Amino acid sequence: MKRPPKDNEESARKISRRAALLGGAQLVFAGALVLRMRSLQLGQAEEFRLLADENRINIRLLPPARGTILDRSGLVLASNVQNYRIVLVREDAGAPRAALERLAELIPLTEEEIERAEREIMRHRPFVPVTIVDQLNWEEVARVAANAPAMPGITPEVGWTRFYPFGAEFAHSVGYVGPVSERDLEALESPDPLLMIPRFQIGKIGIEREMEDDLRGSAGHRRIEVNAVGREMRELDRQEGDAGANLQLTLDRSLQAFALARLGDQSAAAVVMEVQTGNVLAMASAPSFDPNLFVRGISVADYAGLRDNEYRPMSNKAVQGAYPPGSTFKIVTAMAAFEGGFATQDERVFCPGHIEISGRRFHCWNRGGHGRVNVTSALAESCDVYFYEMAQRTGIDRINAMAERMGLGLRYDLPLSGISSGLNPSREWKRDRRGAEWVVGDTINASIGQGFVLSTPLQLAVMTARIATNRAILPRLVHSINDIEQPLPEYPPLGLNPAHLAMVQRGMFEVSNSQRGTAYASRIVDEAMRMSGKTGSSQVFSITAAERASGIRRQDQLPWNRRDHALFVCYAPESAPRYAVSIVVEHGGGGSSAAAPIARDIILAAQNGGLPPVEAYPAPQRNRIESMIRTISDQIGPAVAASSLRGRA
Known part of the structure; x- marks a missing residue:
């Protein structure tokens, strides 16, 4: 049945109003979107760029040199000496057990040390370097370095450790240092971030402990670029920390x-x-x-x-x-x-x-x-x-x-x-x-x-x-x-x-x-x-x-x-x-x-x-x-x- 012209005109008017409303809504939405995009790209660009950098750039602390302890005439009672160590990266070395057994052919490693190192390796992500052994002498490090091409993922490194040249003479007064323990951290209200560095050493007894804040120094840092899974790609810059204070004692x-x-x-x-x-x-x-x-x-x-x-x-x-x-x-x-x-x-x-x-x-x-x-x-x-x-x-x-x-x-x-x-x-x-x-x-x-x-x-x-x-x-x-x-x-x-x-x-x-x-x-x-x-x-x-x-x-x-x-x-x-x-x-x-x-x-x-x-x-x-x-x-x-x-x- 054919609709009267009057009805057709009424329907057309309704459609036109709906189209106008829909079009207006679309224009409002598009305008809001444009304004938001403008705000993100111009007003908040710096903030989002910083967030992106934080996901890409990490800050790593650098431990400072510990202060030296001297006697009244300037003889060194506690110093820092080079510490040669071997680190292993699992993703490069392959199966940890096999890599450790190859390493044991070059330097003495007991079965207990191998098992302990293997457990330590498996606790970390594959790309994290894990120290297998330290306090090596130069001959042992040289053997590992000479065979490095045949042992991927195993690398000799050099760091610093505490040394007491007079041995037992000042053990009770000067004291000694050791790795940070859970008890050490629990005893502090706000621990220095330095104490979280793996194998970082602090004073345990004597002057080393009682004057820890003076001897420790302040941390440096380095900025590194990492990929999406946190693997280090390159070092961007480095700032060394301030060494700890040198102490001269009245002891002779x-x-x-x-x-x-x-x-x-x-x-x-x-x-x-x-x-x-x-x-x-x-x-x-x-x-x-x-x-x-x-x-x-x-x-x-x-x-x-x-x-x-x-x-x-x-x-x-x-x-x-x-x-x-x-x-x-x-x-x-x-x-x-x-x-x-x-x-x-x-x-x-x-x-x-x-x-x-x-x-x-x-x-x-x-x-x-x-x-x-x-x-x-x-x-x-x-x-x-x-x-x-x-x-x-x-x-x-x-x-x-x-x-x-x-x-x-x-x-x-x-x-x-x-x-x-x-x-x-x-x-x-x-x-x-x-x-x-x-x-x-x-x-x-x-x-x-x-x-x-x-x-x-x-x-x-x-x-x-x-x-x-x-x-x-x-x-x-x-x-x-x-x-x-x-x-x-x-x-x-x-x-x-x-x-x-x-x-x-x-x-x-x-x-x-x-x-x-x-x-x-x-x-x-x-x-x-x-x-x-x-x-x-x-x-x-x-x-x-x-x-x-x-x-x-x-x-x-x-x-x-x-x-x-x-x-x-x-x-x-x-x-x-x-x-x-x-x-x-x-x-x-x-x-x-x-x-x-x-x-x-x-x-x-x-x-x-x-x-x-x-x-x-x-x-x-x-x-x-x-x-x-x-x-x-x-x-x-x-x-x-x-x-x-x-x-x-």
């Missing part, structure tokens, strides 16, 4: 080496200080260990040998070892009594070999007694009864205060690991820690450096320096950073009465210079080098009644770990003090026989600026001393060369 290599050698195979420690500056010249802990073993990656067997050694070679006894100071503490008791007005120079105390206090008998080390003694003879002969009497008059409060004044019971601010504060006991300490009140017997024991009192060899050296100078000397270990000398503190006076101090100093002089002195056998006959000192023996275990019944009467009849510790402190020259020395020989027995001879040799070496002069010893001892010095001189020798210690972990 010659004196440190002599001190460690003189301690020998004993479990012992020695500290040498300049009494005017506080500079620590030597800090020896025996036995020691080679820190290069840890840098290379110490074997299980070597580590077990160090860990299980009853002499504790990995412990820095000079600052970590806390020992009863024994009779060296009598210096403190004497000063507390005189400064408190409880004793006079001329007063004498009768020593019958014991004293009765509160129904208990306290014995002197000389069971026969010393007779009538004053402070000078009591120090020289180390009479216990004299100091028992002084302790009753003075009380623990004044003794505690004088001990702190002398530098005991304090943790010194040095860049070393695990510094102990020792223990300077007080009434409050016993109440808080032991839940008991202080009694007179505690004071008696403390007066001779027993009971609760504990001191480190470093603290005893500080005490000796303060007695020698009447100033509040503090130990100092860092001389300069990047050739900028660290300021030397102005040590305030201790304020001790000079007359009282002179009496104690006189007693210390007679310890090694009076025939009745406990260290007379270790005297120095050269008047310009004579020393003043104090012996000490601290009881570890007492001989039981059963042991006495079985015939055990002497220390040397006991097992080693039950014998007394031997101690000696001294300063020299006595007329114008320059050096202070403290010695602790664990389970060495008597301070006069085990510790004093070592201290004499070390303080003579310090004064002589080298080996001890034989003519400073009593004539009957010179042949033996000359032989000992010759042996130590041969033992010390020059620094170890890096090439002689280089070897694969």
Whole structure:
């Protein structure tokens, strides 16, 4: 049926309106699209270009050179040496097992090392270089390089690693570095991105650890172009980082080496200080260990040998070892009594070999007694009864205060690991820690450096320096950073009465210079080098009644770990003090026989600026001393060369 013209006209009008609306919408959409394209191409072009570059260009950190550590005269104690290593790229080398077996034909690789390397390779993407072995010598690297055309994907490289040319001599003070561990990262709130670099090394103990921020330096970087899967294509540019700071220490290599050698195979420690500056010249802990073993990656067997050694070679006894100071503490008791007005120079105390206090008998080390003694003879002969009497008059409060004044019971601010504060006991300490009140017997024991009192060899050296100078000397270990000398503190006076101090100093002089002195056998006959000192023996275990019944009467009849510790402190020259020395020989027995001879040799070496002069010893001892010095001189020798210690972990 034919539609009327009127209907056709109406339909045409509707179609025209729809077409107009559709066309308008299309124009609006096209306009919006054009505007958006214009915005992307012009307004945001730089932003998208940057995003594209970030997908194409990577930034890789470059580890800086670690700062060098030097002794006081500029000898290098810790340096960086070339480290030759072999890396493997899996996509170029093919099957890892076959490639590693080919490599093992050129350099020694155990089956365990091959399996470990294979696991490491498979954990990374095929194009990532994986270090198979490091710390190779030049001959091994040369063999691999010569056969490189036959071993695709295996490449020798050179980097840097830490090296300690004097080996065990500075292991406890300088410390060592090692790879960053998860524990290291967890200990930091915001770890330096450098620490994420594979095989990056940081300080683990000693100065290497405590001054890590100074020694590490700041990272450099290189920009590299990578493809869509992250493979490096080419290096665009490189900016090297800033090397770590160079540290110069107060330690003296010659004196440190002599001190460690003189301690020998004993479990012992020695500290040498300049009494005017506080500079620590030597800090020896025996036995020691080679820190290069840890840098290379110490074997299980070597580590077990160090860990299980009853002499504790990995412990820095000079600052970590806390020992009863024994009779060296009598210096403190004497000063507390005189400064408190409880004793006079001329007063004498009768020593019958014991004293009765509160129904208990306290014995002197000389069971026969010393007779009538004053402070000078009591120090020289180390009479216990004299100091028992002084302790009753003075009380623990004044003794505690004088001990702190002398530098005991304090943790010194040095860049070393695990510094102990020792223990300077007080009434409050016993109440808080032991839940008991202080009694007179505690004071008696403390007066001779027993009971609760504990001191480190470093603290005893500080005490000796303060007695020698009447100033509040503090130990100092860092001389300069990047050739900028660290300021030397102005040590305030201790304020001790000079007359009282002179009496104690006189007693210390007679310890090694009076025939009745406990260290007379270790005297120095050269008047310009004579020393003043104090012996000490601290009881570890007492001989039981059963042991006495079985015939055990002497220390040397006991097992080693039950014998007394031997101690000696001294300063020299006595007329114008320059050096202070403290010695602790664990389970060495008597301070006069085990510790004093070592201290004499070390303080003579310090004064002589080298080996001890034989003519400073009593004539009957010179042949033996000359032989000992010759042996130590041969033992010390020059620094170890890096090439002689280089070897694969």
